[in-house]
Amino acid sequence: MSELGAELRRESLISNADPEDFIALLKPRVMSLVVFTALVGLVIAPGTIHPVIGFIAIFAIAIGGGASGALNMWYEADTDALMRRTMNRPIPGGRVSRGEALSFGLFLSVFSVMVLGLATNWVAAGLLAFTIFFYVVVYTIGLKRYTAQNIVIGGAAGALPPVIGWAAVTGNVALEPMILFGIIFLWTPPHFWALALVKCEDYGRAGIPMLPNVAGVDATRLQILLYTLVLVPCGLAPLWFGFAGMVYAAAAVLGGAMMLYWAVAIYRVREEEAFRKACWRMFGGSIVYLFALFASLLLEWLGGRLMPFAALTKGYFT
Amino acid sequence: MSASETPPGGVRLTPEEKQRQNKRSRAIGYAIAGLCLLFYVITVFKMGPAIMSRSL
Incomplete structure (x- = not known):
């Protein structure tokens, strides 16, 4: 075997990874968003779950x-x-x-499903x-490289954690988690x-058909605006269905107004630098919006929990 | 790796590789300990006192 061949063979035999690299995998x-949304689904569900089992359920969903x-x-x-944003990930790195x-991924998939099933119920585990199947097989393998609607359909995988959290407590699926x-x-x-929109060169180089690369920048601006117009009323739905209160209302109305403002900015602004700024504002702002919606549900739940104690202390001191 | 390709005395790790291997081994150790604790906790909190009341 040549010296180079021996070196390559050696590299393939000896792992170069730190534990941190496996954590980066x-x-x-993304996991933090999954944990947070699953937690909200779990706490707003009717019924009770032992806090330790609830913690284990969230842990399993995170894994x-x-x-x-x-x-x-x-x-x-x-x-x-091929993409600047991802070229330093553990495998390309x-x-x-x-x-x-x-x-690692297969082991953790089986492990997390088994733990969730054993700790809670098999509806949540299923x-x-x-x-996992939807994200890996349908989105990553089936859609991402072939259609500009990849993230629209694939988004279902990222949207399921609150449903799993709810099912961990109740053993079924209801309207609230579906909202x-x-x-x-x-x-x-x-x-x-x-x-x-701001990374379309990167996606183009990697051959991933994101909407701006396939349908063009203008069509994407319009799609962002249209989806935001549907999203904002949907964000108010928990109020109509009676499982959210005033804190949520404030977050949904203010956040929704900001989302619309950012979407309109992306649609209208034509100057290159201002457009990039508008895109980044929507990207970062939409995370804050989603966080605010779910955090307000969590706050209201906490408020409901603490209310009896507040009433007790009031009675005690007066 | 066949015998003819194996360097005499086996593959020798560089100090850096050795250090990484140790870190990985420690992480696997902690993970296994965590798993034992996890299954213990699931058993206790799912079954509670019923763990003991089973016919042998």
């Missing part, structure tokens, strides 16, 4: 989300290497091999398994298309 930032991230990176290693990422599902589902396209 889980896409911790399931992470596992789909690892499997996504396993499949997309070649295109990740040469620190983790594709085989390691695949086995939904988690479906989410939360709808909010995240409709939020996904304007959020990612705002990013795609």
Whole structure:
């Protein structure tokens, strides 16, 4: 064997990864959104769950989300290497091999589904398994490289965590978590298309047919505006269906107004630098919007929990 | 790796590779300990006192 061949062979035999690289495979930032939305689904569900079991359910959902991230990176290693935003990920960065990422992702997928099933119920576990399948097989392998509607359909995977959280408590699916599902589902396209507008060269180089690359910038501006116009009323739906209060109303109205403002800015602004700024504002602002909606549901739930204690202390001191 | 390709004395790790291997081993150790704790906690909190009241 030549010296170079021996070196290559050696590199393929000896892992170069740090534990941090395996954590990076889980896409911790995406995981944090999964944890947060699943937690809200879990706490607003009627019925009770032991807090420790609830914590384990959220942990399992987080690991399931992470596992789909690892499997996504396993499949997309070649295109990740072509994009500036992703070229330093563990696989294109040469620190983790594709085989390691695949086995890591598969193991964690099975593990997370089993733990959720054993700790809560098999409806929630089945939904988690479906989410992982949908994200990896339907979105990553089936849609992402072939259609500009990739993130529209694929967004269903990212929208399922509150439904799983709800099912972990109740063992079924109801209208309330489906409304939360709808909010995240409709939020996904304007959020990612705002990013795609500023990164369309990157996506073009990697051959990923994001909407700006396929339909053009103007069509994407219009689509962002249209989706935002549907998203904002849908964001108010929890009020109509009676599972949200005044804090949520404030977040949904103010946040919705801001989303519309950012979407209109993207649609109208033509000057290059101002347009890029508008896109980044929508990208970052939409995260704050979604966070505010779910945080207000969580706050209202906490408020409801603390109310009896507040009443007690009031009676005690007066 | 076949015998003819293996360097004499086996593959020798560089100090950096050795350090990474140790870090990975430690992480796997912690993960296994965490798993034991996780299944213990699930068992106790799912079954509660019923763990003990099972016919042998």
